Amino acid sequence: MLDHQDLEAEVHPLKNEERKSQENLGNPSKNEDKLKSTPPQSRLSRCRTVAFFLSLFLCLFVVFVVSFVIPCPDRPASQRMWRIDYNAAVIYDFLAVDDINGDRIQDVLFLYKNTNSSNNFNRSCVDEGFSSPCAFAAAVSGANGSTLWERPVAQDVALVECAVPQPRGSEAPSACILVGRPGSFIAVDSFTGETLWNHSSSFSRNASILSPLLQVPDVDSDGAPDLLVFTQEQEEVSGHLYSGSTGHQIGLRGGLGVDGESGFLLHVTRTGAHYILFPCASSLCGCSVKGLYEKVTGRDGPFKNDPHWESMLNATTRRMLSHSSGAVRYLMHVPGNTGADVLLVGSEGFVLLDGQELTPRWTPKAAHVLRKPIFGHYKPDTLAVVVENGTGTNRQILFLDLGTGAVLCSLALPSLPGGPLSASLPTADHRSAFFFWGLHELGSTSETETGEARHSLYMFHPTLPRVLLELANVSTHIVAFDGSHWATAERLLDGAELAPRPACPHLVTGVWEATHLCILLPGIRWLIYWF
Ligand SMILES: *[C@@H]1O[C@H](CO)[C@@H](O)[C@H](O)[C@H]1NC(C)=O
Numbered sequence: 001m002l003d004h005q006d007l008e009a010e011v012h013p014l015k016n017e018e019r020k021s022q023e024n025l026g027n028p029s030k031n032e033d034k035l036k037s038t039p040p041q042s043r044l045s046r047c048r049t050v051a052f053f054l055s056l057f058l059c060l061f062v063v064f065v066v067s068f069v070i071p072c073p074d075r076p077a078s079q080r081m082w083r084i085d086y087n088a089a090v091i092y093d094f095l096a097v098d099d100i101n102g103d104r105i106q107d108v109l110f111l112y113k114n115t116n117s118s119n120n121f122n123r124s125c126v127d128e129g130f131s132s133p134c135a136f137a138a139a140v141s142g143a144n145g146s147t148l149w150e151r152p153v154a155q156d157v158a159l160v161e162c163a164v165p166q167p168r169g170s171e172a173p174s175a176c177i178l179v180g181r182p183g184s185f186i187a188v189d190s191f192t193g194e195t196l197w198n199h200s201s202s203f204s205r206n207a208s209i210l211s212p213l214l215q216v217p218d219v220d221s222d223g224a225p226d227l228l229v230f231t232q233e234q235e236e237v238s239g240h241l242y243s244g245s246t247g248h249q250i251g252l253r254g255g256l257g258v259d260g261e262s263g264f265l266l267h268v269t270r271t272g273a274h275y276i277l278f279p280c281a282s283s284l285c286g287c288s289v290k291g292l293y294e295k296v297t298g299r300d301g302p303f304k305n306d307p308h309w310e311s312m313l314n315a316t317t318r319r320m321l322s323h324s325s326g327a328v329r330y331l332m333h334v335p336g337n338t339g340a341d342v343l344l345v346g347s348e349g350f351v352l353l354d355g356q357e358l359t360p361r362w363t364p365k366a367a368h369v370l371r372k373p374i375f376g377h378y379k380p381d382t383l384a385v386v387v388e389n390g391t392g393t394n395r396q397i398l399f400l401d402l403g404t405g406a407v408l409c410s411l412a413l414p415s416l417p418g419g420p421l422s423a424s425l426p427t428a429d430h431r432s433a434f435f436f437w438g439l440h441e442l443g444s445t446s447e448t449e450t451g452e453a454r455h456s457l458y459m460f461h462p463t464l465p466r467v468l469l470e471l472a473n474v475s476t477h478i479v480a481f482d483g484s485h486w487a488t489a490e491r492l493l494d495g496a497e498l499a500p501r502p503a504c505p506h507l508v509t510g511v512w513e514a515t516h517l518c519i520l521l522p523g524i525r526w527l528i529y530w531f
Pocket residue numbers: 115116120
């Protein structure tokens with residue numbers, strides 16, 4: 001979009017002016033009569049002020065024009081923003097987006113807990129065999145917030161995973177799978193809300209359910225990925241395998257013999273072996289899917305082991321050398337040239353591990369990371385990781401090149417406790433726009449004299465690394481926040497390639513006010529489209 005010089009000029013608008021002014025000053029005879037009436041110093045400073053504001057104005061104008069005015073190509077008609085109120089509801093930290101009604105605008109799926117459904121749809125908790133209040137799943141139109149379907153799904157929801165593919169020829173192309181508390185397991189068609197299957201789960205009452213729900217390659221040959229749920233009971237993690245198309249349990253519970261925490265990652269090594277990685281008692285643990293499958297079913301499955309990984313994995317403690325300092329907090333996949341690498345985020349730092357050797361790709365970075373990092377493109381087509389170093393007033397946002405581990409940019413952006421995670425959306429220049437929630441009125445140092453802290457949503461684009469655009473501000477507790485782009489829906493529905501037209505980004509926010517009110521803002525108002 002901008003070449004380096006232009007960028008330089010935008011970032012340091014005064015530089016060129018200064019140079020010009022100095023040239024002029026060095027040649028006074030030329031300007032003598034012009035400068036006669038005003039003292040040179042004040043005239044110069046006025047010039048600089050004018051130049052500064054002119055370039056600032058131009059800069060913001062470009063951002064506004066490019067971000068807000070130029071619309072996405074053939075965008076279907078939709079309201080710019082809408083809200084729905086749910087009185088006395090508890091909202092779960094979950095949002096999924098998909099084009100449910102086929103209008104090419106992403107619709108929003110979410111969960112809430114209530115006594116009655118919001119629209120008085122005639123299905124109540126009791127009709128579905130739950131006591132009131134129970135958890136409802138709802139799908140609302142992204143265009144105007146009208147309810148597409150709404151139904152009770154569980155007494156309480158422990159795990160949810162949407163867009164789980166279903167076998168060819170089944171009623172629905174994809175399902176939302178919900179693991180409920182206590183003991184329910186249900187798949188609903190995300191397009192209609194109808195039940196695809198429903199069972200009571202085999203977990204014992206005392207078991208805590210660990211996240212996330214993993215999808216493993218099809219083991220029961222029904223054409224759909226199968227599901228792996230981990231639970232923890234009496235300091236032992238167990239795996240439970242279920243058919244993805246019927247929900248029937250495959251085999252029995254398979255105990256791993258170790259303590260563990262949520263944050264499971266299914267990793268495929270470069271040799272094609274499947275391993276589960278998870279944080280356990282402050283270190284990194286792993287187990288082979290082959291071993292687990294054999295333990296659960298008592299027979300040989302379609303999986304294999306990797307000899308190198310077997311040698312790295314202690315058979316009794318299941319520990320692996322993690323190269324991290326402190327407890328393991330998050331494990332995330334990073335696409336590499338020859339397979340996925342693993343980003344390991346610990347309590348005292350983070351490091352990228354090679355997906356086969358598990359050796360660090362760059363020297364571990366010391367940082368205090370409390371929240372899950374996000375990925376995006378800071379430079380065109382080059383993936384970067386965005387981590388939050390510190391919290392509250394000390395929060396610093398770091399952009400790191402995943403190839404080298406170099407810090408590309410760092411932003412000091414104070415946050416309020418309980419702010420939602422950041423998001424990134426691809427833009428047409430092969431970079432990403434980044435969205436951060438932070439303290440409202442960054443400039444003012446005085447802290448909330450009114451007693452009411454406000455969260456603001458800021459947008460950052462690497463083309464203008466000095467500009468942070470405030471998009472919205474709310475005084476409430478935000479439960480969930482996500483971004484998506486509506487072109488992906490076409491791929492999901494038709495199985496066809498993405499349309500050549502650039503994707504239109506879309507932001508969704510679930511806001512939970514103190515009065516238990518939920519507002520959803522699909523960010524049509526904030527469509528960003530870069531050339
Ligand atoms: C729930 O709906 C039923 C029937 O529509 C109504 O009688 C009842 O008062 C409602 N309960 C609440 C708490 O709104």
